[in-house]
Amino acid sequence: SLQVRHILCEKHGRAMEAMEKLKSGQRFSEVAAQYSEDKARQGGDLGWMSRGSMVGPFQEAAFALPVSSMDKPVYTDPPVKTKFGYHIIMVEGRK
Template identity: 75%
Template sequence: MGGGKKGGGGGGKGAAGGGGGGGKGGGKGGGGADKGAEGKEKKGGTSVKVRHILCEKQSKVLEAMEKIKSGSKFNEVAAEYSEDKARSGGDLGWMTRGSMVGPFQDAAFALPVSTLASPVFTDPPVKTKFGYHLIMVEGKK
């Protein structure tokens, strides 16, 4: 059931508790906003540029995944399959920590940055209260 969380993101949460002593790394985190301090413990910063494909049924999202694996572009498959209001190729734009549901956020921050032509996406799909998501990240800051 909880397979979508296997990205190992859980370890970062435990480390966040000890974040108070983060002043040691002075050179790195000096200029950021305070609320972003926890995010600096995980590489990738506090924002991700995300695209996704959302399907209510697992069978449909798996079909979309197969299309991407066989060479179709992520945004084209998103336009055809995604049941989300962000039908513009699945582009959700820049999202910050705390603005996404837990499993989606964990997956988004665990993924490397990739391109539409050669996407790295969640496999297996991530299950949230909205349905099943294929997620890819186009940028981090």
């Protein structure tokens, strides 16, 4: 399973704006709080998720990412499109 964090935007343009913020060095959690439409968890943290608990494209992208930290995040670029919108995903742990 993976410890996943994401930023979800319904509109592609908004996801690209969030991506620009990340590239300029803003913390992933701050960008998530500001841009993500999934307010369920602060800072985009989805906690530990197992294979089969995520929608297809999200799961494929998440499992393909290396584990990274908020200090040096590695995230999906371009954002991943699902039925929910556009996700910028990062993985903070794997077990």
